[in-house]
Amino acid sequence: MDTVAGQLPRAAVNDKAIAIIVSCAVSLGVFLAGFVIREPAPYELYMAGLIAVWALFGLRISKAITPLLVLLIAFNIGGMISMTQMADLQDTPLYIAVSLFLAFTAVFFAAVIESRPDLYALMFRAWVASAVITGLAGILGYFHAVPGFEMFTKYERAAGVFQDPNVFGPFLALPGIWLLYRILTGGPSEWLRCVPPLLVIIIAIFLSFSRGAWGLFGVSAVLVTGILFLRSQSGLFRLRLAMMTVAAFALLVVAILVALQIPSVAELFTTRAQLVQDYDGARLGRFARYVIGFQLATEHPFGIGPLVFGQLYGEDTHNIWLKALMDYGWLGFASWLTMIVWTLAAGFRILFRERPWQPFLLCAWVTLIGHVALGSVIDTDHWRHFYILIGMVWGAIALEQRYGASANAPA
Numbered sequence: 001m002d003t004v005a006g007q008l009p010r011a012a013v014n015d016k017a018i019a020i021i022v023s024c025a026v027s028l029g030v031f032l033a034g035f036v037i038r039e040p041a042p043y044e045l046y047m048a049g050l051i052a053v054w055a056l057f058g059l060r061i062s063k064a065i066t067p068l069l070v071l072l073i074a075f076n077i078g079g080m081i082s083m084t085q086m087a088d089l090q091d092t093p094l095y096i097a098v099s100l101f102l103a104f105t106a107v108f109f110a111a112v113i114e115s116r117p118d119l120y121a122l123m124f125r126a127w128v129a130s131a132v133i134t135g136l137a138g139i140l141g142y143f144h145a146v147p148g149f150e151m152f153t154k155y156e157r158a159a160g161v162f163q164d165p166n167v168f169g170p171f172l173a174l175p176g177i178w179l180l181y182r183i184l185t186g187g188p189s190e191w192l193r194c195v196p197p198l199l200v201i202i203i204a205i206f207l208s209f210s211r212g213a214w215g216l217f218g219v220s221a222v223l224v225t226g227i228l229f230l231r232s233q234s235g236l237f238r239l240r241l242a243m244m245t246v247a248a249f250a251l252l253v254v255a256i257l258v259a260l261q262i263p264s265v266a267e268l269f270t271t272r273a274q275l276v277q278d279y280d281g282a283r284l285g286r287f288a289r290y291v292i293g294f295q296l297a298t299e300h301p302f303g304i305g306p307l308v309f310g311q312l313y314g315e316d317t318h319n320i321w322l323k324a325l326m327d328y329g330w331l332g333f334a335s336w337l338t339m340i341v342w343t344l345a346a347g348f349r350i351l352f353r354e355r356p357w358q359p360f361l362l363c364a365w366v367t368l369i370g371h372v373a374l375g376s377v378i379d380t381d382h383w384r385h386f387y388i389l390i391g392m393v394w395g396a397i398a399l400e401q402r403y404g405a406s407a408n409a410p411a
Helices: 010-032 042-056 066-083 092-115 119-142 165-171 173-185 188-207 211-231 235-259 263-272 286-299 308-313 320-349 358-374 384-408
Strands: none
Touching: 010 042, 010 092, 010 119, 042 092, 066 092, 066 320, 092 119, 092 384, 119 165, 119 173, 119 188, 119 358, 119 384, 165 173, 165 188, 165 211, 165 358, 173 188, 173 211, 173 235, 173 358, 188 211, 188 235, 211 235, 211 358, 286 308, 286 320, 308 320, 320 358, 320 384, 358 384
């Protein structure tokens, strides 16, 4: 048998090299999701090539992941049917193509996680690195600390390397929750590693002035803390968790009070902190458009065509459920609803099982819950990181089925 230095078989060296290439390739895809200041973004170009190459070399879609693939394809078929209701297609074919591509990214990430559970840790690290870099860009741009970094702000809000602060803020949620989890469950050395990047992420979320991002991070943090509290049988750990929660809340209040001493921050915070903005409650504001849209859905079961609602009423639906009805018809709505309910229910069913990938599932699942709630006030069907979250949860679902099958197999 051919050997190399150290007397390792050449086949083993090749396998290790392939594993390293796979790890780097997937991590880079997740990392690039944090840089979407132009479209098509590097993420689209890179992931299209990566999925194509992987498909050529044996991308395997297991029975456990097939329902996700079927539901997302059905969702996009609804969009194609909805296109038939349009007199002028304009850029609609490209829009549906992007929807279908993003659907395939969710399936891809689920499949590679099922085949390589160790990719979870690498994907989370890549997401944290991406969040810290884009978060720092947003912070420095907001305070005009570096010439030219003003491009990383939009509407006087931190936007990082994103086109929209309302996407930038939610993108930071998962890495923030993951760092919080490690602080809550780790020791002092873990705190030293995780506190600095977590502070960058929290400041960036705050300066995005996205009410949705604030709520998303807050709800996800409460959920992950509550689940850790309920899951633990140690009274000492529960006490520590309670004390850390109180201390973190106190520090957060102090930090906000300090930030509000800056006039520009205080003014924008006062405006953005209002639950109902002018554009929400106006005569044809967001809430009024919800009513109009759901009435239209009863009259147009095939939808009215992707992006048509915004052309008719001046702004998009800002509600993923209404968007599904308008842009993807009743077929798309039913497929999206089924996919979301299935993902959350199947993820919750295995959430408390002791598995090596359980921490990653927990953080992805609670963040996904927040994104689903956020979808009631904003469109999330083209958020790249939303589909990565879906893929992460389905990867754990598939791993659990494989784990259960191997555990029940005869010796």
